[in-house]
Amino acid sequence: MSAVLQLSNVVKTYGDLRALDGIDLSLPDDSYVSLLGPSGSGKTTLLRVIAGFEPPEGGTIRFSGKDVTNTPPHERNIGFVFQNFALFPHLSVYDNIAFGLVNRAVDPVTDPKLVDRKVRDMISLVGLTGLEGRATTQISGGQKQRVALARTLVTEPQMVLLDEPLGALDANLRARMRSELRMIRERCGVTFLHVTGSETEALAMGDTVLVLDRARIAQQGDSDTIYNRPCSPAVARFLNCYNLFSGKMADGGFATAQGLLGFQGQPQRAADPAYAIRYDRVDIRPAGAAVTGDEVQIEGTFIASEYTGSAVNAFFSLDDGKVFEVEAHLSHRAPENHEPHRRYALAWKREDALVFA
């Protein structure tokens, strides 16, 4: 697959703050890319720089073979779907969607019949048939989302940027729009770059997942790699499924406040050393249970648990006050009852631990 978008060493600063600190990035054509980052990591800035709303201070942006670093947004042919949708409040659904075709500076469509055909095709593609004449204030959040998407797609951009597109929708609708977004993308055959702060959304949607941390791309890979092999403690933290211990390498393990924790294999290189174990790889046992040779065990006091339907998340307080989370999937076992304020042993296999040093 050829790269549709290439960023090299892109820098953007606001005063003393480096919002983007040398971003290098290459996105494949015809794929769904999700960009995960905590708030303040610069993900919206990155999108705005790619779209051309903010000029970068350094670096180059190449889009479909051309250098577009200094091209104004209306000549880039990159679509942008805003978080708050940004529909034109004085225009109907139909006119919102037709806006780009009729009003663009480059190659506007002047034949009203052609505009009508394209708009109606797009309306049926995103499932808005029957709402053409409605004002944008008279439609629901999900419908606004579709109008925003249709308005962008109808101009046939080579790439679409979506800024937390599902953030303004309720949970139910969010799940439905996820599959719908993927389906619409496949039919259009363009690259979607979907920015989100939700790790589940990023993993579920992206063919490729980018993780942004402190104004840099921390990791790029497919969902499976990102989830199972995060390349730094920061990435592991965003994924929200790892217990992390800071400490340093020592003889025969990793020294932390919980003592020496064993692991297998080579530690990954990272700036800040850490020991990570996934929530769902931990076994809860009565305090003082026996440990086998390939296991690591620590103790903690049970605080509370949270039932999520398919799993139970149990929270333990370790001796240094740190909270340790354990996720037990209920497909294989019934939920166990733990007594608050009682000590339990928490054990996992050495080979399941990830170590960064």
Place this chain on the structure above:
Amino acid sequence: MTMTAVTEEIKTEKAAAKSSSGKTLWLLAPGVLWMLLFLVLPLAMMLYVSFWTQTTFKIEPTLTLKSWITFFTSDTYLGALWTTVRIWLIVLAATVVVGYPAALFVGLFVKNKTLQTVLLVLCVIPFWTSFLIRVLAWRPMLGKEGAINMILMKIGIISQPIEVLLFSELSVIIGMTQIYCVFMVGPIAFMLGRIDPSIIEAAKDLGAGFWRIFRTIILPLSMPGVVVGAIFVSVMVLGEFATSAALSGRKVNLLGNIIVTQVGSLKWAFAAVAGVVLTILMGAVVAALLRVVDLRKEL
């Protein structure tokens, strides 16, 4: 049992709602009373007086159409009506032409909210001086030996002073535009400031250039501001008499000037006729402007 309790509750709630809406109506009482006493009653009185019989020295409550006939057959009064309409239209256009770009700058291109407020306050600064001083200050500015003529002559653009600058219709228009422009800038800047910046970015992203965005997005969304500003300016210009008296050297007679002169010579019936005509004209203008944009929907 539970059912009855619930119904009871609903009943009390309804009663409470009713009595509270009855109570809230009292909030309107001072306003309604004020308007009745000092707006509706005087308007009715003015209409009534316009049909009274006017003689040279006194006025009698005997109903007659004489004042009305005099008004609509006299060249002076019809001329004043026409001058009023003409000056109103020119000043309205001038305030839009001068005010809209200023409002566009303040409301849309100044991103800093504090700076926006500062700039709008700057627009209001002329109002810190009295009306009379503001109007009279134009004389040393526009006069035959005024600042503008002197500067133009000094740099050699003209050799004779431009006399039309003062004591003419032009000076009245210049003076009025300067005074009333801020009433146009304010509402437009307010409406422009309410436009979500991402809407304009979306239009850019969809490929539209600046002028296209201005015509299709910014202008329609700021129209309510233009209409509100136009209502302010229209009502004030149509009722004007001081600017024209001070800057036209009595050459420009607006309906307002007619009323002042008639009242001055105790011709109450004529003054009332002119007042009724002026009120109807303003009502028609405001109604027409409100037709342009549905303010209730937009604001």
